[in-house]
Amino acid sequence: MRVPTGKYSQPMSRHASVTRRAALSVGVLIVGTVAAGLRASAARAQPASTARYRGYSPEDWARPYAKFMADRTLPPTPSVAAAYTGPPTPAEGIPEASTLHTELAATDYSPIETGYGRTSSGKVWVAVHTEMPGVTAAMWDWWFGWHSAESARYKLWHPDAHLYAGLAVDKSAESISDRAKYIGNVSYVDEYIGPKLQQLAIAFQDPLAHGFEVPDGHTMILARVGSAVAPLNVGWLAHQVRPIAGGCEMRSRFYLDMWGIRLPDIRNAVAAVERGPSLDPRDIATDMEAARELLLHCGQEMHHLARFLPDLYNEFGGDAQL
Numbered sequence: 102m103r104v105p106t107g108k109y110s111q112p113m114s115r116h117a118s119v120t121r122r123a124a125l126s127v128g129v130l131i132v133g134t135v136a137a138g139l140r141a142s143a144a145r146a147q148p149a150s151t152a153r154y155r156g157y158s159p160e161d162w163a164r165p166y167a168k169f170m171a172d173r174t175l176p177p178t179p180s181v182a183a184a185y186t187g188p189p190t191p192a193e194g195i196p197e198a199s200t201l202h203t204e205l206a207a208t209d210y211s212p213i214e215t216g217y218g219r220t221s222s223g224k225v226w227v228a229v230h231t232e233m234p235g236v237t238a239a240m241w242d243w244w245f246g247w248h249s250a251e252s253a254r255y256k257l258w259h260p261d262a263h264l265y266a267g268l269a270v271d272k273s274a275e276s277i278s279d280r281a282k283y284i285g286n287v288s289y290v291d292e293y294i295g296p297k298l299q300q301l302a303i304a305f306q307d308p309l310a311h312g313f314e315v316p317d318g319h320t321m322i323l324a325r326v327g328s329a330v331a332p333l334n335v336g337w338l339a340h341q342v343r344p345i346a347g348g349c350e351m352r353s354r355f356y357l358d359m360w361g362i363r364l365p366d367i368r369n370a371v372a373a374v375e376r377g378p379s380l381d382p383r384d385i386a387t388d389m390e391a392a393r394e395l396l397l398h399c400g401q402e403m404h405h406l407a408r409f410l411p412d413l414y415n416e417f418g419g420d421a422q423l
């Protein structure tokens with residue numbers, strides 16, 4: 102379906118005006134307040150979960166989908182491996198975040214589909230292209246509506262790096278569309294990006310409201326990325342899924358250093374602290390090393406999940422949900 106861009110023709114611009122320094126200044130103040138109140142709040146709030154561990158517990162192995170859990174994440178594709186070991190993309194080859202809705206148009210490709218670097222305006226940028234035989238966009242919508250409800254589901258995606266997942270509101274079992282389960286919802290995850298453990302809040306957005314075109318048979322997973330503990334947003338992510346011969350392709354984009362303030366979720370902040378937090382928002386690195394590691398992480402998890410997503414979906418998604 103085609104959607105007029107209208108007043109949303111400058112995607113994400115409403116959230117991009119806060120500088121890193123301002124965000125950190127406010128964030129440090131709020132974090133101090135939140136941290137001081139967390140222990141008291143913990144007595145009243147019901148923590149989402151304090152369980153964080155690598156791999157599967159005996160209880161996890163008893164789950165019906167456990168046969169899809171691998172010992173290790175698959176190696177990245179050759180194009181991702183080459184980009185990871187190569188230099189950053191020069192700024193003149195990197196589109197600014199404000200053009201993302203045209204870069205991720207329904208057709209055509211960008212000159213560079215896999216790489217990392219910094220835009221001319223100083224934002225960190227990561228792009229990853231993943232081909233997925235036998236996979237459809239509907240499977241990805243189902244995955245995003247399903248996986249965050251249990252950490253054991255989330256771990257299927259990247260066994261090496263994923264440790265915890267929870268939701269602001271668990272809609273995974275509701276009789277609504279897969280997109281309605283995740284758009285407008287927030288996923289709280291603990292995952293290693295390279296050597297560094299991150300506690301992130303992934304706030305999924307409606308791509309149509311940000312000017313993206315999403316034809317039938319495609320999907321666009323769009324989210325604001327922030328800290329699960331500090332009330333800070335750090336960037337944006339977008340995963341466009343388009344059909345190709347024999348399956349689909351995913352065009353992933355990340356823009357970091359796009360700071361903003363997010364409303365804290367005390368219940369999930371409490372749970373994140375109980376799991377072992379990084380309370381200092383300055384801990385959220387947005388340098389070139391972080392960009393490289395994010396490129397590798399994304400390339401690995403998308404390639405890894407795509408190998409068994411059709412079988413997982415056939416067993417637990419689609420008609421199997423009815």
Ligand SMILES: [Zn+2]
Nearest residue numbers: 259292398402
């Ligand atoms: Zn991940």
